[in-house]
Amino acid sequence: MNRSITLRAAFAASAFLSTAVLAQDNVTAITNAKIITVSSAGIIEKGTILIKGGKITSVGANVTAPAGATVIDAAGRVVTPGLIDAHSHTAVEGGVNECTNIVTAEVRVADALDPHDMNLYRQLAGGVTSANVLHGSCNSIGGQNATIKLRWGVPSGDELLFKGAPPGIKFALGENPKRTNFGGGVRRYPATRMGVEVTIRNAFLEAKAYKKEWDDYDAAVRTAAGSGGPIHSGRSAGAPGGGSMPRPQAPRKDLQMEALKEILEGKRLVHAHSYRADEILMLIDVANEMGFKIATFQHVLEGYKVASEIAKHGAGGSTFSDWWAYKMEAYDAIPYNAAIMASHGVVVSLNSDSDELARRLYWEAAKTVRYGGVTEEEAFKMVTINPAKQLRIDKWVGSIEVGKDADLAIFKSHPFAPDTRVEMTLVDGKVLFDRSKDVAARTGVAATLGGGQ
Amino acid sequence: MNKFPRPGLAARARCLSAASLMLLAPVAHAAKTPVYAITKAKVVTVSGAVIENATVVMRDGLLVDIGPAAVIPKDARVIDGTGLTLTPGLIDAYSGAGMPTAPRPTGGGGGGGGAAAAVPATPPANPINPASSIYERVRVADALRARDSGITTIVPIPRDGLVFGTASVMNLVGEKSEGMVVMPNVAFAASIATLRQAYPGSLMGTMAYFRQTLMDAAYHRSEVAAYEKSPVGKKRPAFDPGLDAWADVAAGKTPLLLQTPRVGDLRRAFALGDEFKLKLILAGNMRASDDLGFVKSRKPALLVSVNFDPARAGGGFGGPGGDDDKERADIESAETNPAALDKEGVKFALVSGFANDFLVGIRKAVEKGLPRDVALRAVTLTPAEILGVSDRMGSVEKGKIANVVLWSGDPLTRDAKIKMVFVDGELYEPEEKPAGPPGGGGGPRPGEEQGNAATIRVQNEVKR
Numbered sequence: 001m002n003r004s005i006t007l008r009a010a011f012a013a014s015a016f017l018s019t020a021v022l023a024q025d026n027v028t029a030i031t032n033a034k035i036i037t038v039s040s041a042g043i044i045e046k047g048t049i050l051i052k053g054g055k056i057t058s059v060g061a062n063v064t065a066p067a068g069a070t071v072i073d074a075a076g077r078v079v080t081p082g083l084i085d086a087h088s089h090t091a092v093e094g095g096v097n098e099c100t101n102i103v104t105a106e107v108r109v110a111d112a113l114d115p116h117d118m119n120l121y122r123q124l125a126g127g128v129t130s131a132n133v134l135h136g137s138c139n140s141i142g143g144q145n146a147t148i149k150l151r152w153g154v155p156s157g158d159e160l161l162f163k164g165a166p167p168g169i170k171f172a173l174g175e176n177p178k179r180t181n182f183g184g185g186v187r188r189y190p191a192t193r194m195g196v197e198v199t200i201r202n203a204f205l206e207a208k209a210y211k212k213e214w215d216d217y218d219a220a221v222r223t224a225a226g227s228g229g230p231i232h233s234g235r236s237a238g239a240p241g242g243g244s245m246p247r248p249q250a251p252r253k254d255l256q257m258e259a260l261k262e263i264l265e266g267k268r269l270v271h272a273h274s275y276r277a278d279e280i281l282m283l284i285d286v287a288n289e290m291g292f293k294i295a296t297f298q299h300v301l302e303g304y305k306v307a308s309e310i311a312k313h314g315a316g317g318s319t320f321s322d323w324w325a326y327k328m329e330a331y332d333a334i335p336y337n338a339a340i341m342a343s344h345g346v347v348v349s350l351n352s353d354s355d356e357l358a359r360r361l362y363w364e365a366a367k368t369v370r371y372g373g374v375t376e377e378e379a380f381k382m383v384t385i386n387p388a389k390q391l392r393i394d395k396w397v398g399s400i401e402v403g404k405d406a407d408l409a410i411f412k413s414h415p416f417a418p419d420t421r422v423e424m425t426l427v428d429g430k431v432l433f434d435r436s437k438d439v440a441a442r443t444g445v446a447a448t449l450g451g452g453q
Numbered sequence: 454m455n456k457f458p459r460p461g462l463a464a465r466a467r468c469l470s471a472a473s474l475m476l477l478a479p480v481a482h483a484a485k486t487p488v489y490a491i492t493k494a495k496v497v498t499v500s501g502a503v504i505e506n507a508t509v510v511m512r513d514g515l516l517v518d519i520g521p522a523a524v525i526p527k528d529a530r531v532i533d534g535t536g537l538t539l540t541p542g543l544i545d546a547y548s549g550a551g552m553p554t555a556p557r558p559t560g561g562g563g564g565g566g567g568a569a570a571a572v573p574a575t576p577p578a579n580p581i582n583p584a585s586s587i588y589e590r591v592r593v594a595d596a597l598r599a600r601d602s603g604i605t606t607i608v609p610i611p612r613d614g615l616v617f618g619t620a621s622v623m624n625l626v627g628e629k630s631e632g633m634v635v636m637p638n639v640a641f642a643a644s645i646a647t648l649r650q651a652y653p654g655s656l657m658g659t660m661a662y663f664r665q666t667l668m669d670a671a672y673h674r675s676e677v678a679a680y681e682k683s684p685v686g687k688k689r690p691a692f693d694p695g696l697d698a699w700a701d702v703a704a705g706k707t708p709l710l711l712q713t714p715r716v717g718d719l720r721r722a723f724a725l726g727d728e729f730k731l732k733l734i735l736a737g738n739m740r741a742s743d744d745l746g747f748v749k750s751r752k753p754a755l756l757v758s759v760n761f762d763p764a765r766a767g768g769g770f771g772g773p774g775g776d777d778d779k780e781r782a783d784i785e786s787a788e789t790n791p792a793a794l795d796k797e798g799v800k801f802a803l804v805s806g807f808a809n810d811f812l813v814g815i816r817k818a819v820e821k822g823l824p825r826d827v828a829l830r831a832v833t834l835t836p837a838e839i840l841g842v843s844d845r846m847g848s849v850e851k852g853k854i855a856n857v858v859l860w861s862g863d864p865l866t867r868d869a870k871i872k873m874v875f876v877d878g879e880l881y882e883p884e885e886k887p888a889g890p891p892g893g894g895g896g897p898r899p900g901e902e903q904g905n906a907a908t909i910r911v912q913n914e915v916k917r
């Protein structure tokens with residue numbers, strides 16, 4: 001029963017907060033704060049952040065709040081950029097895996113977003129403001145991702161989407177796509193790492209043929225238009241036109257191939273679930289052969305063995321702090337992975353892959369200070385600006401700088417302190433989590449339920 | 454009520470010779486539908502005002518005269534409607550009546566982590582069946598039992614699956630399913646469902662499946678059109694009845710009747726509809742009132758289910774892995790959903806959504822605040838409007854099909870009893886049900902011959 005009371009309290013709190021959203025036209029000032037900017041400005045011991053229209057308009061020690069501003073006094077608190085989770089499955093309904101085929105590039109996480117998923121609110125309570133919501137790891141080429149902001153309170157999945165974020169897609173290597181650890185179900189190809197490689201290579205061979213078909217068609221349409229033929233009108237029936245050239249027949253549009261074509265064109269980011277060094281090298285080889293890039297290796301627990309190769313390819317590494325041995329391919333993991341990859345020039349982030357872990361990503365970052373001697377500054381980047389870079393959203397989020405989105409977390413103390421917690425979280429300048437109000441609502445709801453059952 | 458159960462010829466002869474005050478002769482199969490005049494009834498027309506003490510005349514399956522001044526034809530069988538209320542027959546625009554019940558999977562999913570769910574003993578009928586006409590699968594005798602709840606018209610939909618095919622409006626009368634069809638191609642039915650161990654196995658996959666199929670259907674149609682225009686020198690396009698069935702949906706001609714079980718499915722359906730310029734009818738929507746802003750702005754053709762406590766995976770309350778609090782909350786919010794929608798002025802039809810007893814669900818919605826007159830409209834004229842058949846049914850008006858119900862007591866209340874049901878002007882009388890377990894008794898048994906067996910009655914029997 002306690003669980004349900006907490007749930008309802010959080011619902012009540014969110015309803016309360018949504019009516020208390022700060023007006024966009026007004027200036028909000030967060031004052032007297034210690035500010036970890038995660039920018040060249042470093043740490044400002046006591047400063048003010050001004051927010052207008054959802055954007056940061058001013059940051060500094062000598063900034064003063066204008067008259068009429070809504071002031072959030074953060075004396076004794078630490079303000080950081082909102083945290084970014086580079087590997088999440090939050091707020092997806094109806095399954096995160098389309099497991100039935102080995103390539104499902106046509107399916108879209110954005111179609112299945114659930115803005116009412118309570119985990120959005122819970123993760124706001126952990127300072128998370130953006131997430132890379134990925135398809136599961138069931139197949140070697142999975143579905144299309146959704147980069148979201150945790151805009152708890154919006155009524156539609158579309159309103160969670162991070163505007164401007166480039167589209168991405170999930171790949172997966174190793175035990176999950178070959179279904180090693182999922183006995184009992186229908187066996188399907190592939191059952192080996194060799195097979196995983198073949199499915200990816202075959203898919204891209206097909207995609208290249210598809211791309212050529214469309215490129216040829218587009219060229220033919222241009223030629224026809226140039227020679228006075230009818231203008232290309234999207235879906236062509238292949239009927240002869242009035243001009244000298246017949247209107248070309250449009251190829252069939254295939255949504256799966258469209259997604260792979262976008263990868264070949266560099267328009268879609270590949271996030272590749274991976275564990276072992278050999279499969280990481282395999283995918284780099286396939287990508288080089290087929291002519292596309294890997295944006296991030298996800299999990300990448302043996303990344304420390306091939307960090308230079310990952311860096312050379314230009315891929316990021318998004319890993320766990322210290323998870324290991326939960327399956328055979330995770331036995332060679334070490335907690336120094338993030339530090340070693342970073343020292344070889346890989347842009348490293350720490351992700352959750354979990355609704356629960358996502359609420360304390362800041363402590364995940366802290367572990368890299370202990371394991372690998374990463375500086376506090378660099379460690380905190382692994383949950384802020386680094387994942388922003390990996391998702392190509394760093395021009396909007398990931399640091400506290402003028403012009404960036406006002407996605408902020410206000411901590412009780414330094415985010416690496418063992419007694420810290422998030423007091424308030426803002427997305428686009430709106431307070432979407434306020435611990436004091438949440439606590440008050442909790443007791444209110446408990447009372448209406450008869451003093452807590 | 455003492456009822457004549459399908460008398461044999463001898464019995465019929467006795468009745469005839471008895472020559473009571475007003476004797477109604479049985480009608481042979483395929484004979485003309487008798488003329489009926491119901492007198493002194495309270496008529497709730499739904500489309501207009503309530504008429505007290507009215508006569509309703511039915512001839513050739515149509516309503517030919519309604520009102521206090523209506524003339525009783527000489528050849529009419531007169532039914533004294535004193536104390537009775539006459540309403541339009543109920544239309545269940547999303548019904549499982551007559552559709553086979555799919556075997557439930559045994560065991561349930563249980564383990565997480567991608568473990569495969571137990572395979573049902575008998576897999577359901579092909580879950581993707583675009584080229585089929587649903588009416589062909591209706592078991593007539595089973596479907597006719599829905600008349601016991603005052604239902605005269607249904608749109609039958611298979612209980613399980615993803616793409617059901619062409620949906621029809623059917624009157625609950627006669628012996629053959631094709632004879633029941635009022636409008637054969639009212640919509641193309643599908644559900645935002647997922648399949649077990651087949652594509653699409655996720656909501657993401659389902660949306661991708663619909664998107665690709667709509668694109669393919671339009672492409673296929675254009676290919677066929679181009680070929681038909683000049684086949685010489687062209688490879689003939691493959692015959693694809695499934696895509697052909699989708700093509701009118703893709704062209705915005707046939708409405709897509711889409712089951713939308715989740716709150717977010719309303720928006721998902723509209724996203725699909727906007728992308729492909731579809732006509733939509735949305736069914737299910739038991740939490741539509743959770744997204745009132747959207748419903749009010751987009752005004753969907755809304756069929757709202759009263760199947761408030763459907764069978765759930767894991768066995769429902771107390772089931773393994775079940776969340777009883779959440780389940781209880783879901784049921785409560787579903788029960789108040791119709792009233793909440795109405796309060797905001799949202800127009801909708803109520804549908805059974807495969808509930809065992811439509812009336813029980815409607816009454817529950819009324820108990821939870823839906824005004825009774827709104828509820829009656831939501832099961833008569835509004836579904837007729839949504840289905841595009843309000844020119845022929847849905848209200849008690851001259852010239853419309855004689856689909857009416859005679860109630861004792863106020864319709865849609867707990868005390869109301871359905872005394873007579875007319876479908877296409879054919880009389881059916883539900884058996885008096887002993888107070889007991891619901892679903893028992895009443896109506897013909899499966900396989901039992903239908904017809905006009907119960908049409909013999911004597912006027913004075915009705916005066917009770």
